[in-house]
Amino acid sequence: MRKLIWGIVEFREHELPQYAAHFRDLAGGQSPDTLFITCADSRVVPNLLVSTDPGELFTMRNVGNLVPPATADGLSTGDLSEASAIEYAVKILKVANIVVCGHSGCGAMKAVLAPAPLDDAPNLAAWLDHARPAAARLAQEAATSAVLAPYDRLSQLNVLVQLEHLMTYPDVRTAVARGTLRLSGWWFDIASGDMYAYRPASGTFAVIDRRLADRLIGRD
Numbered sequence: 001m002r003k004l005i006w007g008i009v010e011f012r013e014h015e016l017p018q019y020a021a022h023f024r025d026l027a028g029g030q031s032p033d034t035l036f037i038t039c040a041d042s043r044v045v046p047n048l049l050v051s052t053d054p055g056e057l058f059t060m061r062n063v064g065n066l067v068p069p070a071t072a073d074g075l076s077t078g079d080l081s082e083a084s085a086i087e088y089a090v091k092i093l094k095v096a097n098i099v100v101c102g103h104s105g106c107g108a109m110k111a112v113l114a115p116a117p118l119d120d121a122p123n124l125a126a127w128l129d130h131a132r133p134a135a136a137r138l139a140q141e142a143a144t145s146a147v148l149a150p151y152d153r154l155s156q157l158n159v160l161v162q163l164e165h166l167m168t169y170p171d172v173r174t175a176v177a178r179g180t181l182r183l184s185g186w187w188f189d190i191a192s193g194d195m196y197a198y199r200p201a202s203g204t205f206a207v208i209d210r211r212l213a214d215r216l217i218g219r220d
């Protein structure tokens with residue numbers, strides 16, 4: 001906590017002056033381009049990783065970057081928090097992108113694969129049910145990458161499953177069909193600092209370097 005409190009003073013005295021005008025502009029409202037869904041893991045720092053300023057990312061974080069699927073009526077089958085963030089982003093903010101970003105070494109994915117049940121963490125155990133379809137797929141399907149540890153392969157499959165869960169929300173489906181919303185699956189490798197993007201054509205995740213960036217942007 002000491003580090004956080006002094007961090008506020010540090011920000012106030014050294015960083016705030018260069019952001020002051022930007023924050024004044026933002027005080028009246030936000031119009032972020034992207035809903036960024038990622039894990040609560042402290043090592044994943046969205047704004048740092050994609051070099052964004054305040055106001056540019058609408059961020060939803062939870063354990064395992066999970067999206068409980070919706071019923072046919074568009075109501076969440078899990079926690080309302082995620083569904084609310086999706087509704088707000090798509091219907092009110094009208095974001096043009098939703099990114100689901102998983103990461104290497106994810107504790108949630110390790111817990112899903114652990115043989116022993118999480119008896120002492122019943123809420124967490126129930127929440128991780130939303131990642132179970134990915135675990136089932138890990139057992140059945142060809143791996144997205146044979147060189148990764150099982151929990152990292154699960155983490156990548158989990159990104160794809162959560163993108164499918166997003167498409168169970170009628171508002172998301174409609175916006176995607178209209179071409180006003182694009183869904184992307186990303187995966188962050190903590191050790192290398194590389195961000196990967198899912199490439200549907202190859203069925204694999206590829207590093208977003210300058211060359212892939214050109215191709216990803218070319219899709220616009």
Ligand SMILES: [Zn+2]
Pocket residue numbers: 039040041063064065103105106107108109
């Ligand atoms: Zn995680």
